[in-house]
Amino acid sequence: MSAVADVRDQILALLAETHAAGEVKLPSERALASRFSVSRSTVREALRGLADQGGIVANHGSAWVVQTGTKQLVQALGLQLQFGELTHDQLLESRLVIEPPVASLAAQRRSVEDLAELQRLYLFMSEAETDSEFLRYDIAFHEQLARCTGNGYFVLAVTPLLVTLSETRQESLVEPSRRPMVLDEHRTILDAIHARDSATAGSAMREHIGSFARSVGLAIVMDAVAPRRRAAGGSTARPRKAAAAKRQPKESDG
Amino acid sequence: MSAVADVRDQILALLAETHAAGEVKLPSERALASRFSVSRSTVREALRGLADQGGIVANHGSAWVVQTGTKQLVQALGLQLQFGELTHDQLLESRLVIEPPVASLAAQRRSVEDLAELQRLYLFMSEAETDSEFLRYDIAFHEQLARCTGNGYFVLAVTPLLVTLSETRQESLVEPSRRPMVLDEHRTILDAIHARDSATAGSAMREHIGSFARSVGLAIVMDAVAPRRRAAGGSTARPRKAAAAKRQPKESDG
DNA sequence: CTGCGATATTGGACGGACCAATTTTCAACA
DNA sequence: TGTTGAAAATTGGTCCGTCCAATATCGCAG
Numbered sequence: 001m002s003a004v005a006d007v008r009d010q011i012l013a014l015l016a017e018t019h020a021a022g023e024v025k026l027p028s029e030r031a032l033a034s035r036f037s038v039s040r041s042t043v044r045e046a047l048r049g050l051a052d053q054g055g056i057v058a059n060h061g062s063a064w065v066v067q068t069g070t071k072q073l074v075q076a077l078g079l080q081l082q083f084g085e086l087t088h089d090q091l092l093e094s095r096l097v098i099e100p101p102v103a104s105l106a107a108q109r110r111s112v113e114d115l116a117e118l119q120r121l122y123l124f125m126s127e128a129e130t131d132s133e134f135l136r137y138d139i140a141f142h143e144q145l146a147r148c149t150g151n152g153y154f155v156l157a158v159t160p161l162l163v164t165l166s167e168t169r170q171e172s173l174v175e176p177s178r179r180p181m182v183l184d185e186h187r188t189i190l191d192a193i194h195a196r197d198s199a200t201a202g203s204a205m206r207e208h209i210g211s212f213a214r215s216v217g218l219a220i221v222m223d224a225v226a227p228r229r230r231a232a233g234g235s236t237a238r239p240r241k242a243a244a245a246k247r248q249p250k251e252s253d254g
Numbered sequence: 255m256s257a258v259a260d261v262r263d264q265i266l267a268l269l270a271e272t273h274a275a276g277e278v279k280l281p282s283e284r285a286l287a288s289r290f291s292v293s294r295s296t297v298r299e300a301l302r303g304l305a306d307q308g309g310i311v312a313n314h315g316s317a318w319v320v321q322t323g324t325k326q327l328v329q330a331l332g333l334q335l336q337f338g339e340l341t342h343d344q345l346l347e348s349r350l351v352i353e354p355p356v357a358s359l360a361a362q363r364r365s366v367e368d369l370a371e372l373q374r375l376y377l378f379m380s381e382a383e384t385d386s387e388f389l390r391y392d393i394a395f396h397e398q399l400a401r402c403t404g405n406g407y408f409v410l411a412v413t414p415l416l417v418t419l420s421e422t423r424q425e426s427l428v429e430p431s432r433r434p435m436v437l438d439e440h441r442t443i444l445d446a447i448h449a450r451d452s453a454t455a456g457s458a459m460r461e462h463i464g465s466f467a468r469s470v471g472l473a474i475v476m477d478a479v480a481p482r483r484r485a486a487g488g489s490t491a492r493p494r495k496a497a498a499a500k501r502q503p504k505e506s507d508g
Numbered sequence: 509c510t511g512c513g514a515t516a517t518t519g520g521a522c523g524g525a526c527c528a529a530t531t532t533t534c535a536a537c538a
Numbered sequence: 539t540g541t542t543g544a545a546a547a548t549t550g551g552t553c554c555g556t557c558c559a560a561t562a563t564c565g566c567a568g
Contacts, residue, residue: 257520257521258520292521293521293523294522295521295522296521313529313530314529315531
């Protein structure tokens, strides 16, 4: 194993101990280098790696401290999105799978503070002057919705999708009629969240994403991703209309 | 902004261009250092950061190349789980949201090769001698299922969940009765995929995850994440029984 | 005891050096 | 002419020492 990877694991192990003991500060880079018998450069690279994985953060003049955050993780996902072979259709399909149930959960679990933040973002959105400002609050709204679930993974899973799709979304907002429509759809979702109506929240989100898909001309098979309860009996196939999107051969995974 | 973060972004931008042009190799560290007017150390830290975010990989003697993969992403998520705010319950809940629709899509879109791979993994699983071997093929089965959708993002979103939960799963497999049960559940899913029965595939996956949740004693509100179709009309509230899971106050995000 | 300045510590960045793995070059050879 | 294989150039991996800037700590004056 390479030295930096080795040091990375050792730091990780050290971190596991100290963090369990309530300590969040790491020894200095020089101390770590001495302890692991490597150069400070190597230690720094290992720390940088950990930092960009979202586990620790540097404080100039002070020490590295444990501070988990989703930003780097979202960035990492964004990297995959950028260099992977994902199309906008696929990203949108992913949203269609994840966001409706997220909206449902949000309706059930949102705190009053969550709701207030959601309303605040809706207000800002309605008062936005520029398209980019509108878009920013739009993304923030969806992100906050994920936060309402109390499950950080949904924020993690949804945010990169929103951000990566944002260019496309900006184009979609060029249509003058689109903006009030988006606002109206968000209003419907917001009301459902307010009423803790999880079913309506889910279906409203579904329609919202579908509406967006149509406006940007993406071909999403809406029905494909919303399985009804199993039809009683039917043990054999029910092929539907053979949507079967295009498939690339086989991608290997590093 | 710090120099390394700055360089990181510039490399990212450079990567966006070259990668779009079909190039996967980066200029040498020395060339990058010269181009950006920084030291090689700085470039290396930036590269290390990108590498640990999963976008590029180093080849000793050759150049850094773009190579997307889920490994680092899994590692990063593990960090969040270890030090951060993600619990096993939340990860499992995330699986409950994502995997059933993924199974449904897989049933619709799987190619014959996909199916063959799925069957192969099932076979290996049934013949596994050790628990860890069984577990490995179990994870591979779920991962392949995501691959069947043809949407890479599902692989991205599901794999870290599977791997991170794997320790817990290994514990769950200690129960002697659990293994044939898992095998049986996978069989049901596999049959549905084979028959292109998307509805059954989804519900079978749902039950599979629920079964797992029970076996490890995780409290998942199964009903919470499966919104039915909206009851016609109802514009006002339908509060349900106010599930409202526990929420922590407000987490700040680094 | 308090406030503030000097000092020590820490992360940030630099540049050079050497090694090891790989690629490229090119001359000797068939 | 085409091939092979050794030498040279290139590239990442690691180490060292140096300087700077931000922060923390200490100690003295009030």
